[in-house]
Amino acid sequence: MAKMHVATTINGEPEEFLCEPHDSMLDLLRGALGLTGAKEGCGTGDCGACSIMLDGRLVCSCLMLAPEAEGRKIDTIEGMAQGETLHPLQQKFLEMAALQCGICTPGVLMASRALLERNPDPTETEVRFWLAGNLCRCTGYDKIVRAVLETAAEMRGAA
Amino acid sequence: MNVINNKWIGSRTIRPDGADKVTGRASYSADTSMPGMIWGKVLRSPHAHARIVSIDTSRAEAHPGVKAVVTAKDIVEFPLDKSVMLGIQDMRWMSRNVLAREKVLFHGHPVAAVAAMSERIAAEACKLIEVVYEVLPHVIEIEEAIKPDAPILHDFLSFEGKPSNIAGKLEHKLGDVEAGFAKADVVIERHFKTRPVHQGYIEPHSALVSVVDGKAVIWSSSQGQFMVRAMTSLLTGIPQSDIRAIPAEIGGGFGGKTIIYLEPVATILAKKTGRPVKMVMTRDEVMRATGPTSGSMSTVKIGATKDGKIVAAQGTFYLQAGALPGSPIRGAAGCAFAPYDIPNVHSTGFDVVSNRSKVAAYRAPGAPIGAYAAECVLDEVAEALGMDPLELRLKNAARQGTKAAHGPVFPVIGFVDTIEAAIAHPHYKTPLGKLQGRGVASGFWFNAGGESSAQVNITEDGNVAVTTGHPDIGGSRASIANITAELLGIDYKRVSVLIGDTATIGYSNLTGGSRVLFASAMVVTQSTEKVIKTLCERAAKIWKIDPEAVVWEDGEAKPAGENAGKFPALSLVDIAAKASETGGPIGAGVQQNTQGAEGGFATHVCDVEVDPELGIVRVLRYTSFQDVGRAVHPSYVEGQMQGGAAQGIGWALSEEYLYDKNGKVDNASFLDYRMPVCSDLPMLDAVMIEVPNPKHPQGVRGVGEVPLVPPLAAVANAVANALGKRFYSLPMSPPRVLEVLDGA
Structure with a gap:
C-alpha cells in the first residue's frame, strides 16, 4: 500500500511525513517524528495521556488519524516551554508536586493549558470536570487541581 | 558530625527528575x-x-x-x-x-x-x-472454586488430602479466642466480599x-x-x-x-x-492478563466488653490468587487486627486459585481486604456499645509494647496519635446533611527493609552525584537529594540523583513494601558519612594536621580543637579541586541488607452523600491521618496519602472486573473499568504525623502502602451512616446501591 504524504505544522514548525492511512497521529508522533512526550495509556481515548492540540482544540492523538494532520496545526507537550523557560503550569506542577510517576503529566498539562486559554478563572469544579478525561492513578488529583487553580490565579495577576 | 539542622530534610524541593517529566523528555520504556x-x-x-x-x-x-x-x-x-x-x-x-x-x-x-x-x-x-x-470447565468466583465439585485447575494441588483449588493456608493465633468471646458482652460476626481490582497504572x-x-x-x-x-x-x-x-x-x-x-x-x-x-502491551492486555489484586470472601467476628474493650477477634479470609498460587493472604490475615491490642486473635487466610489472571502485588497487598472486614465490624461493635467509633479505636489502639498476632511487639509507633488527630480535626465535627454520612477506619501495614546499595561521588568540580538502585516511582530521588544535601550542608541543587542499572550499582531489592526511602536513605546516609570522613582527611592533609582535628560544618571542613581558626575553611569545591594530589577521587558506596523498618498506621475519615435516585455515592470530604515517621519531602508523602485514598475510594465505589459466562473479562478498558476521574473526587486532605522511627537515621517509616488500607472501610462505614443500611460487598456502585435501597 502506498504511503500517504502529509504536510502539517508541529509546534510552529513545518513538518512533512509519510504514513499509512490507518496510522494514528499518536503513532506518528511517537514513531517517525520522535515526539514521545505524548503517551499511549489506552489507545481508546479514555485516559488522555496522548492529549495534543489540533488547531487550538484539545484532542486525544490516539483517536486521530495521522492523515488528518494535513494542513493543520498541531501542538504537543514538547512545544509548551519556551526554550529554557517553562510554561507557568509546568513550573507550578513542579513547585506543588502535582506529579508522581509523570506518565499522565504531559496530557494533563496540555489539557490544563487548553482550559486556562478558554477560562482564565475556573472554579475547582470546572477544573475537575475539564480534567475528567485525563486519568491519573498516582496523585488522587488533589495537587493537580490545586496547581491549576494556583497557576490560573498567578496568570490573572500577571496579565 | 552530621548534625541535622533540617534545612533540606522536610523541605518541599523541586524533584531532580521534574523538568524532564513536565516537558515530555523523561524516557519511559516505550519511549x-x-x-x-x-x-x-x-x-x-x-x-x-x-x-x-x-x-x-x-x-x-x-x-x-x-x-x-x-x-x-x-x-x-x-x-x-x-x-x-x-x-x-x-x-x-x-x-x-x-x-x-x-x-x-x-x-x-x-x-x-x-x-x-x-x-x-x-x-x-x-x-x-x-x-x-x-x-x-472453568471457575471464576471463590465461592464456586472452593466447592467440592468445582473444576480443579491444578492436579498437583490438594487440600486436606483431596484435590482442591485451595493452594495454601496461613494462620495467626494469639491467646484463646473462644475464651475471649465467652467474656464479651457484644459479639458481632459478618461476612464480606470484595472484587479483584487492578493497580491501574497508566503506563502499560x-x-x-x-x-x-x-x-x-x-x-x-x-x-x-x-x-x-x-x-x-x-x-x-x-x-x-x-x-x-x-x-x-x-x-x-x-x-x-x-x-x-x-x-x-x-x-x-x-x-x-x-x-x-x-x-x-495494549490496555486490553494489561487488564486481561496482568495482575489485579485478589477478590475476597471474608468472615470477621469481634467481641467486646461493655466498657469498649475488645476481648477477641477472629477472621477467615479467602483470597483469589488468580490462576496460579500466591495471593496475599499474609497481608489480609496479618494486618486486619494488627492496629489493636487484642488478647485473643485467630486469623486465617486461604489462597484460592481460579481461572483469572494471576494476581500481583497491589499497595499493601491483602491488607485493605482484611481491614475492610475488620473495620466494618468494629463500626458495628461501636454502634452496639453506643460508643464513638474513634473512641473505640483509641481505647483499643496498639501502642509501644503491644504484641501483634502476626508476631512482633510494637516499638515506638504513632497509631494513637493518628486517632487523636482525627478526633481533634475540624473534619470530624463538620455537620452532615440529609443522606450524608461519616465513616472512619484505621489500618496497618508491615513495611519492609531489605537490600539496598548506594554510591555517593564528589564530582571534580565539587558537586555530588548519588546513585541508588531503586526505580523512583513517586519522588524518591527528591528525598535522597534532600538527605544528601542536609548531611553535606550544601544546596540540594548541587546533588544529582540517578537510578543505576544492574551493571552500575550493587544489588538493590524491589521498589515495594514501602521500603525505598527507608532503605536507600540508610545506605546513602552511611555512604555520605564516609565521604565526609574522607573530606575531613583531605583537609587535614592540606593543612598538615591530624584528621581528628577537622570537623565538617555547613558544607565546609574547619580546623577544630587547638587548631580552630588557624586555617581558612575548605569548601567541597576546594577539596575536590585538590582531590588528585591528596589521594585521588572522593566517593563511597554502601551495600546492605537494611533492618529496622517499622510498621505504619493510619486513620481515615470520610464523608459521603448518597443520591437515592441514581445510586451514586459521592465523597464529600476525605482526611487521612498517618504516622509518616519523618516526612523527608512532605509533598511526596502527602502525594502517597492522597493517591492511596483515591485508589481506595475507587475500590470501594466503582472498580471491579466483570466476567461473561465463558470466563472472559467483559470490561477490559478504562472506559468500562471505572477508576476515579478528577470530577469524582474532592480534595483529599493529608495530615502527616511524625513519630520518627528510632531505628532509622532520619526517622523514616514507609509511607506508600498504608494509605490504601483504611479507605474501603472508611467509605463503607460512611455509606452505612448515611443510609442506615450496611453493605457487605464492594464495590458500592450505583446498581448495587439501588438494589439495596429498593430492597428497603
Missing part, C-alpha cells in the same frame, strides 16, 4: 527505540481453561515480515513438583504465567509470541498460529531488549531492575552477568510491576532474531 528494532506481539488464550493439545507455528513463521516465534518450549522449564523461589515468587508459576505450558488457565493467558517487522505484522501472524485446545507494561553476542540489554517498565535481571536469567538460562537491566522511568506500578511479563519473551525473540525487539 525507547533502537536502530534495526522489530516488534513483538503475544498470542493469548481465547479460553478461560483449556488443555493445550498442540501448537503449530509454521504458518506464522512463513508469513512475510515475521522473524521469529516463541512458545513455552523456548523458555526454561520449571517442573511442577519442585519449587524454585525468587523472593516471594515461585518460578514454577512465574514461568507458566509468562507463557502457558500444559494448560491455558485464564482468558488472555499468553500462549506464544511473534517478532516481526512491525507491530501490525506481528499481530497478524499471531492469528496464523494454530493452537488446538481441549476446552475444560513494555520492554525493549537487545541481545548481542549472547549479552542482553533490557529496557523495561518495572519496579526492580534486579528482579527483571534475575527472573529473565532464570527463564532464559542467560547468566545474570550477561544481562543488563536498565530501569526506564516508570509510569506507575503500585506493586503490579514487581513481576515480569514481557522481558523474557522479548529476550528470547531478540536472541532468535539477532535484532532488538520491542513489546508494548
Whole structure:
C-alpha cells in the first residue's frame, strides 16, 4: 500500500511525513517524528495521556488519524516551554508536586493549558470536570487541581 | 558530625527528575527505540481453561515480515513438583504465567509470541498460529472454586488430602479466642466480599531488549531492575552477568510491576532474531492478563466488653490468587487486627486459585481486604456499645509494647496519635446533611527493609552525584537529594540523583513494601558519612594536621580543637579541586541488607452523600491521618496519602472486573473499568504525623502502602451512616446501591 504524504505544522514548525492511512497521529508522533512526550495509556481515548492540540482544540492523538494532520496545526507537550523557560503550569506542577510517576503529566498539562486559554478563572469544579478525561492513578488529583487553580490565579495577576 | 539542622530534610524541593517529566523528555520504556528494532506481539488464550493439545507455528513463521516465534518450549522449564523461589515468587508459576505450558488457565493467558517487522505484522501472524485446545470447565468466583465439585485447575494441588483449588493456608493465633468471646458482652460476626481490582497504572507494561553476542540489554517498565535481571536469567538460562537491566522511568506500578511479563519473551525473540525487539502491551492486555489484586470472601467476628474493650477477634479470609498460587493472604490475615491490642486473635487466610489472571502485588497487598472486614465490624461493635467509633479505636489502639498476632511487639509507633488527630480535626465535627454520612477506619501495614546499595561521588568540580538502585516511582530521588544535601550542608541543587542499572550499582531489592526511602536513605546516609570522613582527611592533609582535628560544618571542613581558626575553611569545591594530589577521587558506596523498618498506621475519615435516585455515592470530604515517621519531602508523602485514598475510594465505589459466562473479562478498558476521574473526587486532605522511627537515621517509616488500607472501610462505614443500611460487598456502585435501597 502506498504511503500517504502529509504536510502539517508541529509546534510552529513545518513538518512533512509519510504514513499509512490507518496510522494514528499518536503513532506518528511517537514513531517517525520522535515526539514521545505524548503517551499511549489506552489507545481508546479514555485516559488522555496522548492529549495534543489540533488547531487550538484539545484532542486525544490516539483517536486521530495521522492523515488528518494535513494542513493543520498541531501542538504537543514538547512545544509548551519556551526554550529554557517553562510554561507557568509546568513550573507550578513542579513547585506543588502535582506529579508522581509523570506518565499522565504531559496530557494533563496540555489539557490544563487548553482550559486556562478558554477560562482564565475556573472554579475547582470546572477544573475537575475539564480534567475528567485525563486519568491519573498516582496523585488522587488533589495537587493537580490545586496547581491549576494556583497557576490560573498567578496568570490573572500577571496579565 | 552530621548534625541535622533540617534545612533540606522536610523541605518541599523541586524533584531532580521534574523538568524532564513536565516537558515530555523523561524516557519511559516505550519511549525507547533502537536502530534495526522489530516488534513483538503475544498470542493469548481465547479460553478461560483449556488443555493445550498442540501448537503449530509454521504458518506464522512463513508469513512475510515475521522473524521469529516463541512458545513455552523456548523458555526454561520449571517442573511442577519442585519449587524454585525468587523472593516471594515461585518460578514454577512465574514461568507458566509468562507463557502457558500444559494448560491455558485464564482468558488472555499468553500462549506464544511473534517478532516481526512491525507491530501490525506481528499481530497478524499471531492469528496464523494454530493452537488446538481441549476446552475444560472453568471457575471464576471463590465461592464456586472452593466447592467440592468445582473444576480443579491444578492436579498437583490438594487440600486436606483431596484435590482442591485451595493452594495454601496461613494462620495467626494469639491467646484463646473462644475464651475471649465467652467474656464479651457484644459479639458481632459478618461476612464480606470484595472484587479483584487492578493497580491501574497508566503506563502499560513494555520492554525493549537487545541481545548481542549472547549479552542482553533490557529496557523495561518495572519496579526492580534486579528482579527483571534475575527472573529473565532464570527463564532464559542467560547468566545474570550477561544481562543488563536498565530501569526506564516508570509510569506507575503500585506493586503490579514487581513481576515480569514481557522481558523474557522479548529476550528470547531478540536472541532468535539477532535484532532488538520491542513489546508494548495494549490496555486490553494489561487488564486481561496482568495482575489485579485478589477478590475476597471474608468472615470477621469481634467481641467486646461493655466498657469498649475488645476481648477477641477472629477472621477467615479467602483470597483469589488468580490462576496460579500466591495471593496475599499474609497481608489480609496479618494486618486486619494488627492496629489493636487484642488478647485473643485467630486469623486465617486461604489462597484460592481460579481461572483469572494471576494476581500481583497491589499497595499493601491483602491488607485493605482484611481491614475492610475488620473495620466494618468494629463500626458495628461501636454502634452496639453506643460508643464513638474513634473512641473505640483509641481505647483499643496498639501502642509501644503491644504484641501483634502476626508476631512482633510494637516499638515506638504513632497509631494513637493518628486517632487523636482525627478526633481533634475540624473534619470530624463538620455537620452532615440529609443522606450524608461519616465513616472512619484505621489500618496497618508491615513495611519492609531489605537490600539496598548506594554510591555517593564528589564530582571534580565539587558537586555530588548519588546513585541508588531503586526505580523512583513517586519522588524518591527528591528525598535522597534532600538527605544528601542536609548531611553535606550544601544546596540540594548541587546533588544529582540517578537510578543505576544492574551493571552500575550493587544489588538493590524491589521498589515495594514501602521500603525505598527507608532503605536507600540508610545506605546513602552511611555512604555520605564516609565521604565526609574522607573530606575531613583531605583537609587535614592540606593543612598538615591530624584528621581528628577537622570537623565538617555547613558544607565546609574547619580546623577544630587547638587548631580552630588557624586555617581558612575548605569548601567541597576546594577539596575536590585538590582531590588528585591528596589521594585521588572522593566517593563511597554502601551495600546492605537494611533492618529496622517499622510498621505504619493510619486513620481515615470520610464523608459521603448518597443520591437515592441514581445510586451514586459521592465523597464529600476525605482526611487521612498517618504516622509518616519523618516526612523527608512532605509533598511526596502527602502525594502517597492522597493517591492511596483515591485508589481506595475507587475500590470501594466503582472498580471491579466483570466476567461473561465463558470466563472472559467483559470490561477490559478504562472506559468500562471505572477508576476515579478528577470530577469524582474532592480534595483529599493529608495530615502527616511524625513519630520518627528510632531505628532509622532520619526517622523514616514507609509511607506508600498504608494509605490504601483504611479507605474501603472508611467509605463503607460512611455509606452505612448515611443510609442506615450496611453493605457487605464492594464495590458500592450505583446498581448495587439501588438494589439495596429498593430492597428497603
